[in-house]
Amino acid sequence: MSVLVDQNTRVVVQGITGGEGRFHTEQMLAYGTNVVAGAVPGKGGKQVAGVPVYDTVSGAVREEDADASVVFVPPAFAADALFEALDADVDVVVAITEGIPAQDTSRVYRMLEETDTHLVGPNCPGVITPGEAKLGILPGNIFESGSVGLVSRSGTLTYQIVDNLTSRGLGQSTAIGIGGDPIIGTDFTDALGLFEDDPATDAVVLCGEIGGEDEEAAAAYIDEHLETPVAGFVAGRTAPPGKRMGHAGAIVSGSGTGTAQSKIDALESAGVPVGDTPEEVVDHVADLLD
């Protein structure tokens, strides 16, 4: 078991003919992901890495039974690609694209509310169920199948913590990179709900960062709804107010909201041990699993 994606997930790649799309399609196939189609307007009938390309997402769904999409479409056209994926009614959409205008994402988010689709991202590394499937750009070889769920707003920080987990023999059920933008589809609370319902997940690592209040919301949710133990990490303790730390969403506002400390406090008061270092997070996970 796992969440969101597994060996049966049938993936359509939007933007498969672009450089990123092509490269990561090859990587996903090499990992064993069931990539069944590509979708690019005007490129129907071609093949990329042996995968048939369709003009539309609905064509890929109709002809190849695709039930998940990974989006590598450039920012100016990404919102349209996401609307198309939502309209085609796939179960999961993973939006890798970084730099989508916030007002576009807001409209996508609005449409998402009308559907049952899980949107992951945008500006995210993707989702992986080790040994089964990866949708996105995560480096598959650092993951190991196991029982720790992981949800994170960051890419390389996720890899760092996964690397620490794997080298301690703690494999992962599914890892979800929810993305570094201010507006995202699946948030911490959604991901925690999925892990809670997954019998293969025995503990969860929640990896947050400065900006917004999603970690605080997650803490409240954990307190009320979660049986599964959670360990946490929050990046950006030393970030100065008003400076955007790389991610569009990673900013401590002038009025003091979104600080690492408020998130750490919220998580700790919900009983979540928060590590000072990535290695310490792994210590906490090991304790939780004992």
Added chain:
Amino acid sequence: MKLHEYQAKEVFAEAGIPTPAATLARTVDEAVTAAEELGYPVAIKAQVQVGGRGKAGGIELAADANEARAVADRVLGMELKGYRVDRVLVEDAVDFVNELYVGVTMDRGVGRPVAMVSTRGGVNIEEVATEEPDAIAREHVDPAFGMFDYQARKVVHEAGIDRAVAGDVASVLTTLYELWTERDGADAEINPLMVTDDNEVVAADAVFNVDDDALFRQPDLAEMEEETAGDELEAKAHEYGFDYVHLAGNVGIIGNGAGLVMTTLDLVDYYGGQPANFLDIGGGARAQRVANALEMVFADENADAVVFNIFGGITRGDEVATGINEALDQFDEIPKPVVVRLAGTKAREGMEILDTDRVRVEETLEAAVQAAVAAAEEVDG
């Protein structure tokens, strides 16, 4: 990207929002001429992109030509929160009876735009928001439909705006919202929106921040972006295409991925050092980018040592190491101790390739940060 007040006012005025008569001046003489033409009193306002200009002495009234000359002379060329004032807006001083607040921004938690109105204009609205959240009326807008007229009327009513001006304030808000959507605003604010004794409303200040990610489709706004006379290293980073924030500490930091770089900063602090910067070199680590990043931290006088932390991921560690070695070749000498740590795909192979005569190699993030902190302390004496 932030517009200057005078730029934002041009955009607002074009859309039909009333703004005071004003002229931009770059010299004292220009400022006095502008004031004479407008008639007194005038407000002379420093055009720098920082908040709290008034309190910092960047905005002052002048009642006659002598005062105008004295104020312009003092304000032009002054340092305001680290920015040099090279132009002022000379503006018809509005005789007001009330100061309101009107704003539009994206509520990230809700994922929707929000319109805000308050009778508490003219002060720091973030303080009002923190201390008296109820003093600001808010109305979320469904982005599929845009703001309905009734929503503008409703939020103005709920803010307790006087009936005599409510219609005009609602109309300003509607225009501001449309402007915000059409021009890809991140934040659009009028603070204060002044009410005169004959119940006219005038935008006495204007804030318009454009979503950086949308600049590609706002070419005329993008053109207004200029090299601000701010931090030199931050300007350099912009040129190189790095996500960079200059801090004041003693350990320079280079890494890939925002979250991991932030974590590296936090670890520097945790192990007793102070981060000198945030520098995300992005995916991969080709030699030229690595060299540019090293050049930046080497140029930072405060940084006494450097920690270089790359998680290989899809980019293999051996390729990253080759890039680092090639980058090091571009320097005659390595002026500061550099500690490198590679992780992920082929990290071990990469660490073997690295030239340890020129850089120190550590296996874990924690060890690399500790080594860099210790090296910086040694330099500090």
